[in-house]
Amino acid sequence: MSLAFALSDLLPPHNLRVVYLGVISLGIATGLLGCFLLFRKRSLLSDTVGHATLPGVAGGFLLSSMFSDFAGKNFLALFVGSLLFGWLSVQAVQFMVRHTKLRQDAALAISLTGFYGFGVVLLSVVQKSGLPDASGLEYYLYGMVASMVEAESWMLFGAATVASVLTALFLKELNALCFDEGFTQTQGLPHRWLDQALMTVSLVVAIVGLQTVGLLLIMALFIIPPSTARLWTNDLKTTLLLSALTGALGAFAGALLSANIPHLPAGASIILATSLLFFLSLLFGKRKGILTRYLQFYTIEKRLAQNQFLRAVFDNLEGQQQVRLFCGLAFSRKLALTEFHIADTIAKRNWSSQKRARIITSLKNAGSLEITAAGRATLTEKGLDRAIEAAKTHRLTELYLMNHAEIAQKNVHQFVERIEEITTPEIAQDLRAIFKQKLQQELIPLEPHER
Amino acid sequence: MTWLTLDTWIVATSALVAIACVLPGCFLFLSRQSMMSHGISHAVLPGIVIGHLVTGEVDTPALFIGAILAGVACAVLTRFLQRLSGVEEGAALGISFTTLFALGLIMQRLFADNVHIEPNHILMGNLEVAVFSSISPESQLPETFIKAGIAALVNLFFVVIFFKELTISTFDPNHGDSVESRPRLMYYLLMTLSAVTCVVAFEAVGSILVVSMIILPPAIASFFTKNLKHLIILSVLFAVLGCGLGHVLSITTFGPLFAKAFQLNDYSSTNTAAGITVVLCIMLVIGIVQSKLIRKG
Numbered sequence: 001m002s003l004a005f006a007l008s009d010l011l012p013p014h015n016l017r018v019v020y021l022g023v024i025s026l027g028i029a030t031g032l033l034g035c036f037l038l039f040r041k042r043s044l045l046s047d048t049v050g051h052a053t054l055p056g057v058a059g060g061f062l063l064s065s066m067f068s069d070f071a072g073k074n075f076l077a078l079f080v081g082s083l084l085f086g087w088l089s090v091q092a093v094q095f096m097v098r099h100t101k102l103r104q105d106a107a108l109a110i111s112l113t114g115f116y117g118f119g120v121v122l123l124s125v126v127q128k129s130g131l132p133d134a135s136g137l138e139y140y141l142y143g144m145v146a147s148m149v150e151a152e153s154w155m156l157f158g159a160a161t162v163a164s165v166l167t168a169l170f171l172k173e174l175n176a177l178c179f180d181e182g183f184t185q186t187q188g189l190p191h192r193w194l195d196q197a198l199m200t201v202s203l204v205v206a207i208v209g210l211q212t213v214g215l216l217l218i219m220a221l222f223i224i225p226p227s228t229a230r231l232w233t234n235d236l237k238t239t240l241l242l243s244a245l246t247g248a249l250g251a252f253a254g255a256l257l258s259a260n261i262p263h264l265p266a267g268a269s270i271i272l273a274t275s276l277l278f279f280l281s282l283l284f285g286k287r288k289g290i291l292t293r294y295l296q297f298y299t300i301e302k303r304l305a306q307n308q309f310l311r312a313v314f315d316n317l318e319g320q321q322q323v324r325l326f327c328g329l330a331f332s333r334k335l336a337l338t339e340f341h342i343a344d345t346i347a348k349r350n351w352s353s354q355k356r357a358r359i360i361t362s363l364k365n366a367g368s369l370e371i372t373a374a375g376r377a378t379l380t381e382k383g384l385d386r387a388i389e390a391a392k393t394h395r396l397t398e399l400y401l402m403n404h405a406e407i408a409q410k411n412v413h414q415f416v417e418r419i420e421e422i423t424t425p426e427i428a429q430d431l432r433a434i435f436k437q438k439l440q441q442e443l444i445p446l447e448p449h450e451r
Numbered sequence: 452m453t454w455l456t457l458d459t460w461i462v463a464t465s466a467l468v469a470i471a472c473v474l475p476g477c478f479l480f481l482s483r484q485s486m487m488s489h490g491i492s493h494a495v496l497p498g499i500v501i502g503h504l505v506t507g508e509v510d511t512p513a514l515f516i517g518a519i520l521a522g523v524a525c526a527v528l529t530r531f532l533q534r535l536s537g538v539e540e541g542a543a544l545g546i547s548f549t550t551l552f553a554l555g556l557i558m559q560r561l562f563a564d565n566v567h568i569e570p571n572h573i574l575m576g577n578l579e580v581a582v583f584s585s586i587s588p589e590s591q592l593p594e595t596f597i598k599a600g601i602a603a604l605v606n607l608f609f610v611v612i613f614f615k616e617l618t619i620s621t622f623d624p625n626h627g628d629s630v631e632s633r634p635r636l637m638y639y640l641l642m643t644l645s646a647v648t649c650v651v652a653f654e655a656v657g658s659i660l661v662v663s664m665i666i667l668p669p670a671i672a673s674f675f676t677k678n679l680k681h682l683i684i685l686s687v688l689f690a691v692l693g694c695g696l697g698h699v700l701s702i703t704t705f706g707p708l709f710a711k712a713f714q715l716n717d718y719s720s721t722n723t724a725a726g727i728t729v730v731l732c733i734m735l736v737i738g739i740v741q742s743k744l745i746r747k748g
Contacts, residue, residue, distance in 0.1 A: 043542040044486055051659060062713040100739050105541070106670055109485035110735065113663035117728025120660070121701075124721040125709045216493075216549055223545035227538045263560045271553035278546060282536055290535060 016259055022153035023251035023270060025160035026209050030221040031229075031247030032163045033202045035240050038226040039178035041104070045090065046222040048112040049206050050215040052089030054119025056081030058126050082207045089115050090199055152212045159205045166201060167240060170194065175236050217267040220274060221247055228278040231285030250274030304420060305359045309346060310368065310387035311394055313379060316345045339378045393423060396431040399438070460582045460593055461723055462698050467599035468652045469664050469690035469727075474606040475645045476665035477683050480673070482621045486541065487526060487642070488665040490548035492649045492658035494525030496555030503563055515650060522646025523639065525551055530638075578723045581655045595655050602651045606644055610683070613637065618679060656724035664690065667731040674738035689734060697727030705729075 012020065037043055060081025064074035089111045096107035167174065173194055176184040184191040202222075209218040229242035254270030261269075283291050317340060346356065360377070363369040368383030379387060397416050401407045407415055479487055498521025502514035528547035533540055582593040610617065619627040620634035627634035645665075652661040672685035702720040709715075 038539070038542055041539050041541065043539065043545050047486075047489070047545065062709075062715075066713050096739075100742070101673070102670060103483050103485075105483050105485040106480055106666060108541075109489060109662050109666045110670055110732070112489065113660060113667070113728055114732040114735075116659050117663055117725040117732065120725030121705050121721045121729055122709060124725070125706060125713070125715070128706070128719050129710070129713075129715045216552060219545060220549035220553070223542050223549070227536065227542050227546060230538060231536055265556055265560050268553035268556040268560075271549050272557065275546060275550040275553070282532075288536055 012259075018150050018153045019148050019255055019259075019266070020252060022148045022156045022212060023255045023266075024248045025153070025156040026205075026213065026218075027221060027225070027247030027249070027251035027274075028244045029156070029160040029163040029205045029247075030209070030218070031225040031244035032167050032240055033198070033205060034222040034226040034247075035229070035236075035243050036174060036178055036198055037202065037222060038230070043223045043226075044105075044108050044219075045093065046202070046206055046219040048089055048093060048108045049086045049203060050210055050218055051112045052115035052119075053082035053086050053207060053210065054116050055122050056083070056085035056119075058119055058122035059085075061126060062122065062129075079207065079211070082210065083203065085115060085119075086203050086207055087200075090203065148212050152208075155208050156212065159208055163201060163205060164244075166197070171237070174198065178236075213270075214267050217271055220271040221251065224271075224274045224278050225250065228274075228281045228285075231278075231281040231288045233287055246274065246277050250277050302362060305355070306363055306366070306368070307386075307390040307420070308349065309359050309363065310379075310383065311390045312346045312349065313340060314387040314391045316340060337378055337381075337384060339372050339376050342375055342377055389428075393428040393431065394420070396428070396435055397423060399435060400431055456591065457582060458698065458702065460591065460596065461578050462695050464582055464593055464596045464599055464655060465578055465694040465698065465723065465727060466691045467596060467603050468655050469668070469694050470687055471599055471603035471606050471648050472652055472661060472664035473668045473686045473690045474603070474610050474683070475641055475648060477669045477672075477679075477686055478617055478621050478641055479645060480666055480669035481679075481682075484540075485662075485666045486544055487529070488645060488649065489659070489662045490525050490529065490544045491522040491642070491646050492653070492661050494548045494551040495519075495521050495646065495650055495653075495658075496552050497521050497558060498524075498555075500555050500558045500563055504558070518650045519643065519646045521551060521555075522649060523643050526639070526642035526646075577657075578655050579720075595651075598651050599655065602648050606648065609640070609644055613640070617641070656727075660724045660728050663728040663731055667728070667735060668693065671731065671735050671738045674735075674742045689731070693727050693731040693734060697730040698723045700730060701726030 034043070034046075037045060057078050058081075060074070060077040060079075063081070064077035092111045092114070093104075093107045096102045096110065097104050102110070173184070173190065176187065177191060177194055177198075181191065184194075206218055206222070209221070225243040225246035226239070228246045229239045232242055233239055250273045251270050254273035255266055257273065258264040258266035258269045281289065283289055286292060317338065342356075342360070351359070360369065360371075363383065364371065366382075368380055368386055369377050370380055371377050394416060397419070398412045401412050401415055402409060476488070479485060495518035498517035498519065499514050500517075501521075502511070502517030505517075506513040525544075525547050528551070529540070529544045532538065532546060533543040536543070538546075581595045584594050616627070616632040616634075616637050619630065619632045620637040624634040624638075627637070648665075649658070649661055652664060656664060668686035668690040669682060671689050672682045675685055676682050701723045705721045705726055706719050709721075
């Protein structure tokens with residue numbers, strides 16, 4: 001007895017478990033479907049659909065009280081009404097975009113307020129009709145997360161299962177549909193049918209969710225998780241997985257917080273938890289994160305400046321020896337390791353004294369440079385290797401541009417500077433393959449534009 | 452039908468609100484930011500709550516200022532997200548306004564739960580109630596009428612003074628940059644005015660129907676003209692016409708119509724703001740049909 005008791009003590013109470021199951025399912029379903037909405041640039045459609053269901057709710061109520069004697073909100077009538085008007089609003093948007101000159105944003109806004117306005121008219125009829133149980137109908141669209149019942153929770157679970165299965169089965173077709181509609185048509189894939197299926201499933205999820213968690217939370221869950229996933233990856237499968245994960249995690253965290261902090265509304269805290277995930281991804285995301293991109297930029301900047309410095313040292317020493325000792329067959333590493341004067345070496349670069357100091361420090365830390373006396377330094381063996389590498393790649397690029405891209409000799413230098421930051425090791429490898437013969441004659445070619 | 456003085460006030464107030472909405476609305480519509488008005492009208496909530504928390508009162512200008520700042524914050528955040536994360540504009544707007552709204556809701560529940568903000572009132576608005584609160588006991592002049600009038604005047608001045616700059620920044624911001632007409636400043640000014648207008652229109656028509664006042668008249672007018680000046684003038688005319696017709700139909704037709712359709716005995720007037728929206732939608736349909744006929748004929 002004690003074990004079972006302890007276990008049930010650890011688990012959250014039953015009504016909370018119902019809520020967790022419901023919101024996590026919802027997060028997964030919207031996370032998956034939202035990706036396709038985002039790819040098709042229809043994110044705000046969930047907003048329009050959500051608002052446009054109002055006449056369905058009011059009309060469903062009026063119809064059901066007209067045809068049946070029993071008083072009360074007939075769940076099925078309201079659901080079918082919402083579904084009908086949600087579907088109508090999508091059709092209205094598509095009609096306006098396809099057949100009139102109205103653009104998508106205007107079509108969404110018009111459909112949203114048009115249907116909502118009609119809904120409010122019907123609602124004021126309801127309110128003044130004196131029908132029993134009419135009060136509270138206007139709150140129908142602003143569901144309460146905390147009062148979710150078991151049936152609703154299982155419905156959301158079912159919706160999540162359907163969404164996952166559909167996504168897994170038709171991944172290839174959906175991929176084609178989202179990224180190249182024309183291609184889908186030419187390949188004979190079920191393009192119209194699939195589009196309608198996708199919209200219908202999204203609609204059902206939105207409306208089931210609407211009545212349990214409310215309009216704003218639904219649209220937040222349709223929009224934020226996919227946008228979060230896009231900050232991390234370009235790959236469709238990973239996007240879908242990450243998006244479903246974000247939706248589930250945000251929903252669970254929000255519900256957990258709201259269960260433990262009194263007065264904290266669950267819907268709003270789920271939105272905030274999910275958007276917190278978004279903003280964290282905006283900073284650290286692998287693909288588009290601000291800090292990530294800054295770090296990449298900083299790394300490239302640093303490598304570029306180091307290479308430029310090392311090349312300047314190399315060119316300078318080469319020039320000082322009068323004969324091209326480093327080049328051709330008579331290359332001597334020993335001579336290359338002589339001491340040089342820093343300021344003279346990089347006189348051609350107009351680097352600020354701070355930047356110069358930064359580069360020297362970073363090279364010293366990397367073990368490429370040794371300071372011998374004030375203002376003087378030598379390359380280490382490692383530094384020399386890097387300098388040779390940098391000079392070689394630079395000169396080969398110049399040769400390439402002169403021979404293959406027909407850029408005049410006197411201009412070639414500035415072109416190389418411009419493309420230097422994108423010269424990756426792979427490109428350097430290719431260059432070496434192109435100038436194989438030349439490299440057999442001379443280990444390091446001369447500066448081509450100074451010849 | 453019995454026409455009371457109150458009915459005149461309702462039509463006059465709604466017409467002023469509509470004029471105030473349409474003026475920035477034309478530019479929002481043309482620069483493909485129709486949904487921005489919807490976003491702003493939700494995003495004002497945290498501003499209102501912060502305004503209340505700072506001053507500790509319910510009826511102060513601080514709430515008004517807070518709402519406007521929050522509305523502008525929504526526009527700024529949307530632009531920022533779109534530029535930094537590269538998500539499409541709709542998604543950026545969705546993220547920023549749902550987040551702001553949730554923030555406002557949580558602040559209200561945690562710190563200002565005693566202030567009751569009626570969702571029904573905010574979301575649907577109630578012109579019939581709004582005109583009751585007059586500026587002084589003696590006069591019948593409704594407060595909303597004065598506010599909407601000021602907003603309409605301010606917007607009118609703005610559009611007249613900055614007509615050239617607004618036109619450039621709406622159609623070609625890059626050109627605007629090159630001729631120094633400050634397209635970004637114009638954008639933020641336009642957003643500020645939209646926020647002001649949304650907040651004023653809030654009380655009268657509610658946060659969702661305000662979108663119809665902002666977007667529908669320019670959308671209807673766009674089927675009749677291509678000239679920007681004509682578009683603005685036509686929009687204003689359509690908006691005013693919509694307000695008059697909307698109210699008349701609301702007190703005479705919609706109620707009995709639906710009561711009959713659903714076999715109800717009691718009927719009375721329906722919500723005017725919603726009636727105006729429905730009338731504007733019908734006008735839009737006429738506009739669409741008209742444009743199709745002309746193209747065929």
